[in-house]
Amino acid sequence: GAAAAATAAPDKAAAPASAGFMEEGIPAAGESEPFIKLGGLSDHVEGILRCRRIVFIACGTSYHACLVARKTLEEFAAMPVVVELAGDFMDREAPVFRDDTCVFVSQSGETADTLRALEYAKAKGALCVGITNTVGSAISNATHCGVHLNAGFEIGVASTKAYTSQIVALTMMALLLGADSRAKMPKRIAAMRALARLPDDAREVLELDASMHKLAEQLKDAQSLIFFGRGYNFSTALEAALKVKEVALIHSEGINAGEMKHGPLALVDENLPIVVIATQDAMHRKMESVIQQLLARSAKLVILCNTGDDAMTQFEGRGCTLIRVPRTVDALQPIINIIPLQLLSYHLTTLRGFNVDQPRNLAKSVTVT
Ligand code: G6P
Numbered sequence: 001g002a003a004a005a006a007t008a009a010p011d012k013a014a015a016p017a018s019a020g021f022m023e024e025g026i027p028a029a030g031e032s033e034p035f036i037k038l039g040g041l042s043d044h045v046e047g048i049l050r051c052r053r054i055v056f057i058a059c060g061t062s063y064h065a066c067l068v069a070r071k072t073l074e075e076f077a078a079m080p081v082v083v084e085l086a087g088d089f090m091d092r093e094a095p096v097f098r099d100d101t102c103v104f105v106s107q108s109g110e111t112a113d114t115l116r117a118l119e120y121a122k123a124k125g126a127l128c129v130g131i132t133n134t135v136g137s138a139i140s141n142a143t144h145c146g147v148h149l150n151a152g153f154e155i156g157v158a159s160t161k162a163y164t165s166q167i168v169a170l171t172m173m174a175l176l177l178g179a180d181s182r183a184k185m186p187k188r189i190a191a192m193r194a195l196a197r198l199p200d201d202a203r204e205v206l207e208l209d210a211s212m213h214k215l216a217e218q219l220k221d222a223q224s225l226i227f228f229g230r231g232y233n234f235s236t237a238l239e240a241a242l243k244v245k246e247v248a249l250i251h252s253e254g255i256n257a258g259e260m261k262h263g264p265l266a267l268v269d270e271n272l273p274i275v276v277i278a279t280q281d282a283m284h285r286k287m288e289s290v291i292q293q294l295l296a297r298s299a300k301l302v303i304l305c306n307t308g309d310d311a312m313t314q315f316e317g318r319g320c321t322l323i324r325v326p327r328t329v330d331a332l333q334p335i336i337n338i339i340p341l342q343l344l345s346y347h348l349t350t351l352r353g354f355n356v357d358q359p360r361n362l363a364k365s366v367t368v369t
Helices: 023-024 044-048 060-079 086-092 112-121 138-142 161-177 185-206 209-218 229-245 257-262 283-295 310-318 330-351
Strands: 054-059 079-084 100-106 126-132 147-148 223-231 253-257 273-277 300-306 321-325
Touching: 044 126, 044 161, 054 060, 054 112, 054 161, 060 079, 060 100, 060 161, 060 185, 079 086, 086 112, 086 138, 100 161, 112 126, 112 138, 126 138, 126 161, 147 161, 161 185, 161 223, 161 330, 185 229, 185 330, 209 321, 209 330, 223 229, 223 257, 223 283, 229 253, 229 330, 253 257, 257 283, 273 283, 283 300, 283 310, 300 310, 300 330, 310 321, 321 330
Parallel strands: 054 079, 054 100, 100 126, 126 147, 223 253, 223 273, 273 300, 300 321
Antiparallel strands: none
């Protein structure tokens, strides 16, 4: 089963498996070289590196974490990756090969569609990896190896801390698998150091709570709310929209900004609120152009951007609301970016008088297919 917890340990001294790994595990700049240790995967790294492709399989929010991981694995380990919704994967009875590595990502470890896909992939002879937050869960027991998130019991039906922890664990997996690439080494070290700073960045971004409450007051009667993102933050757009629809009960869509001209642009007018995720990653230029195009159609924009990004200041004068978040490496920016949007969904929900922990019609764990 999914054996040890995620641990990033300083040099050769093996740190205990701990959820506090980011603070205690990676040394600060100038100290000994950081490295990644994932105890539950250590016997399988060679096997995973030899595989034909990595297939991520999940549902809901966990699926969105996999979309981030696809790009991280492509970027750091140059591996071919596909991402599948567990239900759709089984509806298609998609081909699985003996030399595939299938990664099952599930907070509860009990989601029926994901579990069914796991049994199917296992029967085809694939190496099955589990990333779960529940020790002893069906998925954690049935996989060959894996990682326990140790994010703590998640109470609310809508997954939040499991999502950010899944991205952390999957990023660590990508960094582990990419360890042999000399060319990627500086980028890898920067990402490991950014992982160590992540708790501080998260603390800083939580200070946006009052501004998110204010923004929620402005948006609480909206009929619909659109999120635009691309690259690493396509997932942020999808996940923010899922949160808004599942807890605040407002129609919401997350759209890949690269698809804007293929339909979504027709919706844009001065009434539809749009959140544009435009932090300073590789997509920054393209997102700036998206903002200009939306403003040319009189769009009402909220722009999520980095602290100190002067290029964005001009948009304040053009009626846009700016949300400023700290900058981290591209691969980790979705973790920081989703936090104010989770807060926004939270405040939209309470202002609209709904229960944020138990949205109507939904269950924490979907154990029927
Ligand atoms: C339910 C929950 C979601 C969750 C999804 C997948 O729909 O409400 O928050 O993302 O199941 O659950 P899992 O436990 O497999 O991550």
